[in-house]
Amino acid sequence: MKLTHLTFLFLLTTILACKQENKQLTRIEGKLLPITDSLELNKTIDSVIAPYRTHVNKDLDSVLAYAMDTYSKSDGELNTAIGNLFADAIFEQANPIFKSRTSKDIDIVLVNHGGIRAIISKGNVTKRTAYSIMPFENSLVVAALNGKQVxxxxxxxxxxxxxxxxxxxxxxVDADYNLKEALVNNQPIDTTKTYYVATNDYLYNGGDHMTFFKPNDSLYVLDYKIRNVLLDYFYKKDTINPSIDDRFIKLQE
Incomplete structure (x- = not known):
């Protein structure tokens, strides 16, 4: 019996296919490589880096303002001194920019509690303080929201x-956290009105489950990092002394 060329190829393919084994991953092995400070210093590399390190540390330690007390985001239940400073600084620095571009004012500022990453210690406030509080690269945006979204x-x-x-x-809110009053600029929320809400790009894109920013009438990107907001705010303040106030309170029965 003579095999044609095509028949031979078919038989060869069939034989090879039968010999193939189904291989499955059964085990993964890994090795822990701890990163410690026990590595020997490379003096040559360190001598190159040292001048830059000195320059950066000198810049970060430059004094911008003075804090009258130590402020932490855990100091209050519904509003804190450092949180109020954070929001106030955003309004004070960003509103002139927004108004110059749109002839409108920012109505509301909202950023997240978790975004405050350090305390402000009593004493000198430096550039390093601002980088510690806000180590992220988040930037400011202003979203135009209707009253229902607010x-x-x-x-x-x-x-x-x-x-x-x-x-x-x-x-x-009352003692059971039922809403008793909500005001924007000391006025009840108007469902037919457009409000301009400043926030960071992380929250605008749904971070911390804040899904109410979208859809919106319009979005304004200010090209202003929140860290730079703090730096500019501290720079123009001789002394900072924020306080807990009545912007979000719980009534006691």
């Missing part, structure tokens, strides 16, 4: 029961 924003804050930094809002 009510969703308020509902989020009431449910969260956290001292998220806010400006322009005044919220009051």
């Amino acid at each position: 009510k969703q924003l308020v509902d989020y804050l009431v449910r969260a029961k956290r001292a998220h930094p806010i400006f322009g809002l005044k919220l009051t």
Whole structure:
């Protein structure tokens, strides 16, 4: 019996296919490589880096302002001194920029409690302080929200029961966290009105489950990093002395 060329190829393929084994991954092995400070210093490399390190540390330790006390984000239940400073600084620095571009004012500032990454210690406030508080590269945006969305924003804050930094809002809840009053610029929320809400790009894109920013009437990108907001704010302040106030309070029965 003679095999044609095609028949031979078919038989060869079939034989090879039968010999193939199904291989499955059964075990993964790894090795822990700890990173410690026990590595020997390379003096040559260190001598090259040293001048830059000295320059950077000198710049970071330059004094911008003086803090009258130590401020931490754990100092209050629904609003804190450092959180209020954070929100106030954003409004004070960003509103002139926003107004110059749009002829409108920012109505509300909202950033997240978790975004404050360090305390402000009593004494000198330096550039390093600003980098410690805000180590991220988040930038400011302003979203145009309707009144219904602002009510969703308020509902989020009431449910969260956290001292998220806010400006322009005044919220009051009872002892059981039922909303008693919500004001924007000391006025009740108007569902037919457009409000301009400053936040960071992380929250605008849904971070911390803040989904109420989208959709919106319009978005304004300020090209202004929040860390730079703090640096500029501290630079123009001789002394900082923020306080806990009544922007978000719980009534005591």
